[in-house]
Structures are given as structure tokens and as C-alpha cells.
Amino acid sequence: MDSFSQTLIAFNLVFCLFRSVAASDSLTVQNPYLRDGFSLVSRNGNFELGFFSPGLLGDRYLGIWFKNRRGPTSVWVANRENPINGSSGVLVMNITTGNLTLYGHNTTDVVWSARLLRKVPNGVLQLLDNGNLVLRDGDVENPQNYSWQSFDYPTDTLLPGMKLGWDLRNNINRRLSAWKNLNDPSPGSFTWRMELHEYPETVMWNGSKKYFRHGPWNGVTISSWPLGLAPNLILHFVSNEDEVYYQYTVIDESYTVMLVMNQSIYVRTVYLWSVNEREWTVYNSLPRDFCDNYALCGPYGYCDFRVVPSCSCLEGFKPRSLQNWKAGGFAAWL
Incomplete structure (x- = not known):
């Protein structure tokens, strides 16, 4: 019997004990499993990691969503192309290597695994309050030393602090791809990515056809970025030998902002959540009109x-x- 099977049996024996334990934000070497029906909650309760079913078929996905908010709240999905049929899914952090793997029905049914930059035998998998799921060494919290992070592998949503663009050192292309539809989170044909040339710019694609482009960075902002994108939102552009990316941050913490790709209507929408009004509102969408098409x-x-x-x-x-x-x-x- 392999070490994973032995640990899984031990976990099942104490499975019922976890029902009385308060939600944690981390998996550790002492508790390296997350089963369907349980979740991780970020320290201040902003985000939750767990299993969910977006449609009527009951397919299960491991994802991250805004906790305690109505409306479009899912921000990341692990097994987009490999749903789990039933509630047998389990996320495993290998206590020897630090590898992160999502299993379906058994230990040979791998539906998703993380691409680690380095091994972390003393690993901690932690859901941060900005929505980033990170795998790090237990003694090191420096973001530069993360072995893996969900922000490097976005799905359809760009959150504050996320980077849209390239990590050239590790050949990671941080790009967005819309869900195929509201019930299917698998990657659709509607994408948004950074194009690398003399003047890097972000371009939306519909399949192999350019659909919309913002234009290059002009030294102050993106040349065609809509004015008044969102309250107190600041854009950043970085281009050097290691990385080329756009990023935004929000100063006013009473607002939550997210940018979402929507293939149903082929727009990229900026949503705002107001703490006072307790609801999501559409702030703007691109393309803005028919003439915005590339x-x-x-x-x-x-x-x-x-x-x-x-x-x-x-x-x-x-x-x-x-x-x-x-x-x-x-x-x-x-």
C-alpha cells in the first residue's frame, strides 16, 4: 500500500471529527487533504475554496469564489476541462514532495495537478484574502518564493493584484479565457492576453480572430482604456527582462472590483461590489459599441x-x- 493510500485511510477514520472544526485557510502537513463538502476560507472571510456544481448536471469542480455574496462570484476553477462526476473529489498536498493534485474517484483518477516551480516538502497551501491560492514553504511567506499560485493561472476573472501578461523567467502566460457558458467553466474561444512585441498590448480574441485591442501603454495609461474605469482604481504596467504585464489595484477598500470575460455576450465586464449597497453592479463593458470591434x-x-x-x-x-x-x-x- 502506497503512502497516499495509508494517509487517506487515516484521514477517513477521523473524517467525522472535522465537522466540528472551524474553517481554516490552509492545508498543512498535519492536514494535507480537502474533500468535497469541506472548504478553506481566507482569514478575513473574503474568499472560499471548495467544490461546486455550476450547472444542472451535477459535475463537480474545485474553485474559488467570493464568500457570502450574491451574483457572479466564482473567480477561479482548477479542473475546468475535467469535471468530477459525483462528490468523491479530494485535493491532496503530498507531504513528502509538496505536489498539489486533485483526484476524482480514486488515486489513479488525476483530474488536475499544479505545475510547481520548486518542491516544498514543508508545504502550506493557503487561501489569501485577495483570492490567491498559494503553495509555499511553511516558514516562508515571501510571494517571490511561492512554489505555485492560482494568480499565475487565471480562468475568466482578473482580480486586483493579479497580473495579465507574461512571467518570462518561468514561461507562464497569465491570460483570461471565458467559460464556454454559464453551466460549463471549460475554456471558451473568447480570450484576453498580452501580445509581446516592441510595444506590448492586450488583445481580446474570438478564436483565431482579433476581436478588440486596447492599444499600448503610453507612459501614463493604456492608450484606449476607458476613462473612469472604476472608483480609485490604479493601472500598472511592467515591462522588463523578467515580466511583461498589466495589473490594477483599488485604493478604496469599500469597493471590490473584478473584470470578467463573458462569452455569452462577448464582452469583458467590470463589476463593482459596494459594501453599503450589498450588491454587484456593472460599471462598464468592452467592447463599448459595434465600432469597437477590431x-x-x-x-x-x-x-x-x-x-x-x-x-x-x-x-x-x-x-x-x-x-x-x-x-x-x-x-x-x-
């Missing part, structure tokens, strides 16, 4: 959403095909 009117065309059709040719140009132009296939030529 290269909509083709070369030598321009867009005006106030008229129909919205695309027109620049002076001196005419449609390459009048029939296609009227059907929405915009392309102009001299």
Missing part, C-alpha cells in the same frame, strides 16, 4: 455607430464588393 470596417474604412450601415469608406476609396459591403463584409479599395 478592424471592423477593413482597410481604408471608418466606423460611425450612429448610422446604418456603420462603416463608410475614407474619401477617395470605394467598397471592393458592393454586395459584400451591404452584407457586412467590409473592405475598401481605391
